[in-house]
Each structure stands twice: as structure tokens, then as C-alpha cells.
Amino acid sequence: GQSLEQPSEVTAVEGAIVQINCTYQTSGFYGLSWYQQHDGGAPTFLSYNALDGLEETGRFSSFLSRSDSYGYLLLQELQMKDSASYFCAVSAGSYQLTFGKGTKLSVIP
Amino acid sequence: SAVISQKPSRDICQRGTSLTIQCQVDSQVTMMFWYRQQPGQSLTLIATANQGSEATYESGFVIDKFPISRPNLTFSTLTVSNMSPEDSSIYLCSVGTGVGNEQYFGPGTRLTVT
Numbered sequence: 001g002q003s004l005e006q007p008s009e010v011t012a013v014e015g016a017i018v019q020i021n022c023t024y025q026t027s028g029f030y031g032l033s034w035y036q037q038h039d040g041g042a043p044t045f046l047s048y049n050a051l052d053g054l055e056e057t058g059r060f061s062s063f064l065s066r067s068d069s070y071g072y073l074l075l076q077e078l079q080m081k082d083s084a085s086y087f088c089a090v091s092a093g094s095y096q097l098t099f100g101k102g103t104k105l106s107v108i109p
Numbered sequence: 110s111a112v113i114s115q116k117p118s119r120d121i122c123q124r125g126t127s128l129t130i131q132c133q134v135d136s137q138v139t140m141m142f143w144y145r146q147q148p149g150q151s152l153t154l155i156a157t158a159n160q161g162s163e164a165t166y167e168s169g170f171v172i173d174k175f176p177i178s179r180p181n182l183t184f185s186t187l188t189v190s191n192m193s194p195e196d197s198s199i200y201l202c203s204v205g206t207g208v209g210n211e212q213y214f215g216p217g218t219r220l221t222v223t
Binding site for chain 1: 140142150151152153154157167201203205207208209210211212213214215216217
């Protein structure tokens with residue numbers, strides 16, 4: 001089976017940088033994804049890492065270390081609208097996803 | 110990208126009844142999935158809806174409780190049968206793009222069982 005660990009809550013100041021970590025255990029691994037979900041909304045895809053290293057998309061970056069079974073999501077220049085829950089997810093094949101429990105990010109002025 | 114709609118958006122149902130949730134996609138997709146999410150909790154995959162064959166269920170979910178139909182590449186239904194208050198949750202459908210782990214999610218159906 002698969003299991004993922006990520007912090008339950010993070011608070012950061014507007015304009016700052018925040019890193020949300022995710023460690024995983026899985027019997028098979030194809031890649032690590034990150035999703036954002038605002039309260040009452042649907043999850044939306046942010047990023048995907050299949051290989052080691054950093055992927056950058058605007059203010060968001062995601063990192064993966066396959067040897068450490070570890071990844072993180074980095075959010076820069078935080079804005080109030082970034083307040084949401086962030087989920088890491090792994091796939092072990094056939095595109096089915098197993099999600100972590102989510103990290104609730106609160107951005108404060 | 111894909112635009113996904115779900116019906117109903119919310120419902121309140123009595124114990125012992127069944128509810129069928131519809132998921133419509135604006136384009137043909139191969140991969141379609143059904144998830145459950147308790148408010149403030151993670152998403153749990155219920156099953157993969159396969160077009161033309163039986164759905165593939167995850168551990169802990171069975172066809173008698175959650176029958177799924179997938180008559181074509183743009184539509185699927187999930188039925189929550191013989192409901193109990195423990196079935197109160199948000200049910201989401203999603204579609205896979207085939208690119209990495211990217212999935213698009215519908216807006217969800219908020220179900221309350223009394």
C-alpha cells in the first residue's frame with residue numbers, strides 16, 4: 001500500500017516563502033503530484049515530479065528526491081489567495097492517486 | 110483541459126435510500142475516477158470507472174454499495190446504496206489527462222444522510 005505524511009497546518013506571512021514537505025511510502029512509484037483545494041472548491045492540479053529535481057511553475061516550485069522518498073512544494077511571494085489546503089499525491093501505476101491528508105496553509109497579513 | 114459537471118451539487122437523503130450522482134465531461138476521456146472526501150479531510154479513491162467494463166474498486170469499497178456505470182467516454186454515474194449517516198461526505202469525480210498525475214476534478218456532490 002501507500003502512505004504519505006505532510007504537516008497538517010502551516011501559517012505564513014503574506015509575501016514570504018513557505019515550504020510544505022511530503023514523505024511517502026509506496027510499493028510502486030511513478031511520481032509525486034501536488035493539488036490545491038480552497039474551502040468548498042474542487043482540487044486543482046499544481047505540479048508533477050517523476051524525476052529527481054526541481055520543477056518551477058511561476059510562484060510555485062516542486063521538488064522530488066526518489067532516493068529519500070521525499071518531496072516538497074515551495075510557494076514564493078505568498079498572497080492571501082494562496083490560503084488553501086495542499087495535498088501531495090502519489091501514483092503507483094494506472095494513474096490512480098493516493099492522497100496525503102493535506103496541509104492547511106493560512107496566509108496572514 | 111476538461112470541464113466537468115456533477116449533479117446534484119448537494120442532497121439530503123434518508124437512511125436506507127440510494128442516491129445516484131452523475132458526472133459529465135465536455136470531452137471524451139479514457140480515465141475517470143470517483144473519490145470521497147469528508148469535509149476537511151483527504152480524498153479517498155473509491156473506484157476507477159472503466160468504459161465498457163466493470164469498475165475497478167479500491168480496498169474497502171464494493172460494487173453492491175457503490176455501483177458505477179460508464180456508458181460512454183463522457184459520462185459516468187456513482188450510486189450510493191442503502192445509505193447510512195456514515196456515507197455523509199463529498200463525492201467527486203475526476204478525469205485523468207494521461208500526462209503525469211494530472212487530474213481534473215468536478216465540483217463535487219455534498220451528501221448528507223439523516
